[in-house]
Amino acid sequence: MTSADVAHRAGVSTSAVSYAFNGRPGISDETRARIHAAAKELGWRPNSAARALTGARAGLVGLVIKRPARSLGTEAFYADLIAGLQAGLQEQHVALSLLVASDLEDELAIYREWTRDRRVDGVVLTDPRQGDARLDLLAALGLPAVVLGNHPSPPGQAPTVWIDDGAVTTSLLEYLWALGHRRIARVSGPEKYEHTLRRTNAMAAFLAERDAAPAEVIATDYSESEGAHAARYLLSRPAPPTAVVFDSDVLAVAGLGVAQEMGVRVPRDLSIASFDDSAMARLVRPRLTTMSRDTVEFGERAARLLLRQLDADGPVASEPGPVVTLSVRDSTAPPAAR
Amino acid sequence: MTSADVAHRAGVSTSAVSYAFNGRPGISDETRARIHAAAKELGWRPNSAARALTGARAGLVGLVIKRPARSLGTEAFYADLIAGLQAGLQEQHVALSLLVASDLEDELAIYREWTRDRRVDGVVLTDPRQGDARLDLLAALGLPAVVLGNHPSPPGQAPTVWIDDGAVTTSLLEYLWALGHRRIARVSGPEKYEHTLRRTNAMAAFLAERDAAPAEVIATDYSESEGAHAARYLLSRPAPPTAVVFDSDVLAVAGLGVAQEMGVRVPRDLSIASFDDSAMARLVRPRLTTMSRDTVEFGERAARLLLRQLDADGPVASEPGPVVTLSVRDSTAPPAAR
DNA sequence: TTGTATGCGTTATCAG
């Protein structure tokens, strides 16, 4: 079953079939329709390997995950993201190829190889950093990309689907402030990520505006153990915070466990909130107050933006991601009078 | 950069390069080494699209996930599995392609398409059922597969990496029985899955041997809501169980939440155990007693078995998966005297 | 043991 069969069936040449399936001019609407009909009858679709060989689409989009492989299952983020990317790509019969890289060098090598072999048509980038080496490489390679970022990308760079982490931080802090919290600490992710930095800056600005003391921020690698450690440290201070915000829900749940072990009642003695929502935040008791964003939709939008990018001649514009809303649950309350 | 370049550099013909890279005879060890050296210097590796076109390897393995896309992130199982598959495949530079199917028809269509386009070299199957239609199709298509199953596969069928869910069930029940529990209920997954059935049968046999009353088993679709509903029902009975085992940790955590809401103390009034371990089981309080299996390793073994299958001429044998051990944590205790 | 010729299914080029 080849394009020649379809051409024969439709009474045209193979190039007509090619034109019809690549939406290019030089063919009448009537023949185009006839060709599509013939292909449908025969159940034919262009062979992706042959396409990739001639430099056309591979029908595959890549995602490199740079986290320790073991931690993948711990956080729902990547799973949700993958589900969303999937959904967005499937509309155009594009598949997702997944690779786990152990470090930056690895990741860059993968992009080089993918480009060389025309293995993927484009890639999705997560966790952008400042002066991200990956963006330079991808630009040099000419490999289309979209970034899950926190601001629109500068012209000439890969477009982002962005969520303003600064604004999200401010929203959460406004809520805690309104409850009466004045000693708010934060257990964050690694400082190298842009979203971590943006949150840090927004938090500093928020507190400075209100003449409050700067927040204590403890950076972690997102692991349960570092989250627990940070929580233990904060709760052991002479004047412990009355509220702690965590950059991810794994950190928050680890922190909640520590509080419970230490006899600190949540939310009576301590309010806990997370920047990340997931099933786990809803399943633990007390249920966690979180900033919730629809990660699946985030992925879907990224997928669609990438597909548009692949079709476009020039650069496409960044666009905002899903709305982030505050889900108030049971882990936050006004601070107890002391 | 093509095989011709490498051939030129090594002073041989392109076929010699092909032979060298496909490990076939007809070439001296010395030339083979020279060819590999030349390839390494030039940073050349066979183009996967071209390979796929000639009927050789595509360098891609497929995994179809047949769950509602939204639920992917809830359970750690798939994320861990993917991480493991990744790790196993990477050794041979094989990538993983992921697709989410909404139903069986979808899934079968994907296999047909993948075969037709030589898009993947093999696939990994999860959640086998009795008389699984997918196995018949894959056999008919000649698409290599491995199954994450619960017993060695019958001859002629795709090999499995298997975990004996019956034995796992017995282990867990033995522990609960030894603690003194006599009214043990179970909140299970869908009955259509083989592993669900095996657990059901093992549990029935276990209780029958001890002349105990048959267990109450409530089937769910693995969702939080059905898990909570089942737990609520069980705890509202006139003579509620003293222990409940859950088929997954999401179900168990949902059940734990219900118990806490109803004022049932765990483990004092109720013991809870799960067949599935993950970070969540360790993060909630009380921490859950689970049967823990290394899902990442499960995936790694499946990947390696599939790679072996791809290299082999005939069928390869099924093999046991990772060992499942009981992780006793804080959610189980002897039943309170009533 | 090595080289040569051919095909895989598509797209691109260029005459018609």
Add this chain to the structure above:
DNA sequence: CTGATAACGCATACAA
């Protein structure tokens, strides 16, 4: 608008 024909990069029978 259409129809040949040449790539694309590799594998493989076959000849040397």
